[in-house]
Amino acid sequence: MTGADTSAGAGALLLRIDAVEKRFGGFTAVDKLSLDIKAGEFFALLGPSGCGKTTLLRMLAGFEAPDAGRILLDGEDIAAVLPHQRPVNMMFQNYALFPHLSVANNIAFGLRREGLPRKEIKARVAEMVALVRLEGLEKRKPDQLSGGQQQRVALARALARRPRLLLLDEPMAALDKKLRESTQLELMALQKRLGTSFVIVTHDQQEAMTVADRIGVMNAGRLEQVATPRRLYEAPATRWVAEFVGDVNMLEGRVERRDGGRLIVATTAAGEVTVAAPSQPSAADEICIAIRPEKIRLSLRGPVDSAAQAGALNRLNGTVTDIGYLGGSTSYKVKLDSGALLTATMANIAKLDVDAYHVGQHVVAWFSPDDCVVLER
Amino acid sequence: MSGRPIFTRPARLAAIAPYLWMALFFLVPFGFVIKIALSQTAVAQPPYIPVFDLTAGWAALKASFAALAAENFRLIASDDLYLSSYLRSLGVAAVSTSLLLIIGYPIAYAMARLPRGWQPVAMMLVIIPFWTSFLIRIYAWINILQHDGLLNQMLLTLHFVSKPVVWLSTDTAMYIGIVYSYLPFMVLPLYATLAKLPASLTEAAADLGASPLRAFWSVTFPLSLPGIGAGVLLCFIPIVGEFVIPDLLAGSDSLMIGQTLWLEFFTNRDWPVASAIAVVLLALLLIPLLIYERVQRRQLEGRR
Numbered sequence A: 001m002t003g004a005d006t007s008a009g010a011g012a013l014l015l016r017i018d019a020v021e022k023r024f025g026g027f028t029a030v031d032k033l034s035l036d037i038k039a040g041e042f043f044a045l046l047g048p049s050g051c052g053k054t055t056l057l058r059m060l061a062g063f064e065a066p067d068a069g070r071i072l073l074d075g076e077d078i079a080a081v082l083p084h085q086r087p088v089n090m091m092f093q094n095y096a097l098f099p100h101l102s103v104a105n106n107i108a109f110g111l112r113r114e115g116l117p118r119k120e121i122k123a124r125v126a127e128m129v130a131l132v133r134l135e136g137l138e139k140r141k142p143d144q145l146s147g148g149q150q151q152r153v154a155l156a157r158a159l160a161r162r163p164r165l166l167l168l169d170e171p172m173a174a175l176d177k178k179l180r181e182s183t184q185l186e187l188m189a190l191q192k193r194l195g196t197s198f199v200i201v202t203h204d205q206q207e208a209m210t211v212a213d214r215i216g217v218m219n220a221g222r223l224e225q226v227a228t229p230r231r232l233y234e235a236p237a238t239r240w241v242a243e244f245v246g247d248v249n250m251l252e253g254r255v256e257r258r259d260g261g262r263l264i265v266a267t268t269a270a271g272e273v274t275v276a277a278p279s280q281p282s283a284a285d286e287i288c289i290a291i292r293p294e295k296i297r298l299s300l301r302g303p304v305d306s307a308a309q310a311g312a313l314n315r316l317n318g319t320v321t322d323i324g325y326l327g328g329s330t331s332y333k334v335k336l337d338s339g340a341l342l343t344a345t346m347a348n349i350a351k352l353d354v355d356a357y358h359v360g361q362h363v364v365a366w367f368s369p370d371d372c373v374v375l376e377r
Numbered sequence B: 001m002s003g004r005p006i007f008t009r010p011a012r013l014a015a016i017a018p019y020l021w022m023a024l025f026f027l028v029p030f031g032f033v034i035k036i037a038l039s040q041t042a043v044a045q046p047p048y049i050p051v052f053d054l055t056a057g058w059a060a061l062k063a064s065f066a067a068l069a070a071e072n073f074r075l076i077a078s079d080d081l082y083l084s085s086y087l088r089s090l091g092v093a094a095v096s097t098s099l100l101l102i103i104g105y106p107i108a109y110a111m112a113r114l115p116r117g118w119q120p121v122a123m124m125l126v127i128i129p130f131w132t133s134f135l136i137r138i139y140a141w142i143n144i145l146q147h148d149g150l151l152n153q154m155l156l157t158l159h160f161v162s163k164p165v166v167w168l169s170t171d172t173a174m175y176i177g178i179v180y181s182y183l184p185f186m187v188l189p190l191y192a193t194l195a196k197l198p199a200s201l202t203e204a205a206a207d208l209g210a211s212p213l214r215a216f217w218s219v220t221f222p223l224s225l226p227g228i229g230a231g232v233l234l235c236f237i238p239i240v241g242e243f244v245i246p247d248l249l250a251g252s253d254s255l256m257i258g259q260t261l262w263l264e265f266f267t268n269r270d271w272p273v274a275s276a277i278a279v280v281l282l283a284l285l286l287i288p289l290l291i292y293e294r295v296q297r298r299q300l301e302g303r304r
């Protein structure tokens, strides 16, 4: 919905996806989607399962033809270019390693098709093996490798031809959490070193946030928002994005009046709430307010009354109904006096913080108008 | 680890059941065949000696054993008739199996590429001929191939030939019959292997710069070798021993080993020689089976 964010991954335009559409029967998998990818950029496509991420990637690789729209690589329409002639490589969701070929031959497969001389192929394979740290496993067959090793072979095989653009379809979905986190960091370092543009598909927002310069959030075949991880989290463009990326409290209401840079909103669940007016004021009066749980603080008594009265703070009274201890932080469910539920997450900085609240305790939940995001309903 | 057995009693029984079956219905009858192969013909009932008589006592049984001799095998080795029959059988089987592979592979490949919903339909089409008796289908071929049969009528109408071609009692007719009859045995194992290959493998090959033809030879074909092995064995072995099709469709100037065996057994009433032929045939057919088994085992070990 919003335009591209220009703050990250500066580089020349590499790929332009222009109003691309893909239908399967009556079902629209990708719906007039437009997107620009810059050279050297690490871009993540984030969205729930079935939203069309793989379909979009397969159109970029050439396995599916768009029903409408254009895909331009370096300014040239690649609609007619067959998959085996595109300077684009893909790492498949299930790796798709050739089971009858050794690790070295899997990696060499693409190089042989290029008709490189034997010696150069050997050198390039050795380089790739070193790049993904698979030394000593060159002669193994794929089913003699662990999941993490298979994943690295797939990566090396896709990178061996030095593509302009590498497409990665849920490359870490099959790895366990620890391995996934270290692999994410390795992947980032690798991408920075090679300078290749990466487009990674994932349904894991943590992963997208960690690795990507920019994230495109997809929903039902459309891009909801394209932005840096930080903007995506702090300034979601739509209610759907706010709810999909991270946890959020939503308060529905209508704008009562305007007070300088502030909006006074009458919420159905929490009475009057003061919020910072959005930079692009929307015409709608019926809005909702999004507040991240970690932006809400609890205390036993309300903070500085004068600040609250001046509209510098929102204060809501309620009762703690549930406490979820998460180690580094604790998540509190607070039932407001009006009946609505809020979630507040607070860091456990000192032992005191952990012991401060118990279920049934009356608390004041407070948050700054600047931490609220105003969204259309 | 405790010393408890891994299998429960019913599971153990299930595990040895196939061996019991093999012992009862293959090894025991084969033992009889070997015994007859080592006997001599006789004008008697049964038409060979010695006959083991369990009621005659231990000494008589021992004498019978001593009377067994490998005479019939020497005969088979010395007479060109048998050697040429064996060679013809192997030759016919090799040619037929090659034809079957060449025809069956594209069929299986196309089946595996059909939309999922159509694949069972295609499979039915391959299997449906089995619903008619094999013999009737071969007779139908006689009808098609005879002098004024369907094939000649068609060729004449289309002006491909000016006078009817002789099909019946030729090797061509026999190959048509064999290829027709054994096609499902080639297609089904090939299809099973090809259908299991994930489409992402050929896509990955294309992604890495392989043209469709290159992707086929580098990825699909090597990965379908187990299916080729199974299909070749399933066709080659029974074709070597084939009797009915060459008897009904081929000429009578050279015989396959199955026909020679039939002649010895029914026309000459020489059970011992017929049995010896069967034993040698089995030994011959064990060779490709053992090779296949070894290759498979090596593949399995490579996996580990």
Ligand SMILES: Nc1ncnc2c1ncn2[C@@H]1O[C@H](COP(=O)(O)OP(=O)(O)O)[C@@H](O)[C@H]1O
Pocket: A024, A029, A047, A048, A049, A050, A051, A052, A053, A054, A055, A056
């Ligand atoms: N070949 C196809 N035929 C029919 N429907 C398909 C096909 N490929 C994908 N779809 C449908 O398109 C939608 C998007 O699929 P996909 O791109 O794989 O989603 P994602 O990768 O985001 O999970 C899904 O609803 C899926 O069922």
Ligand SMILES: [Mg+2]
Pocket: A053, A054, A093, A169, A170
């Ligand atoms: Mg997917």
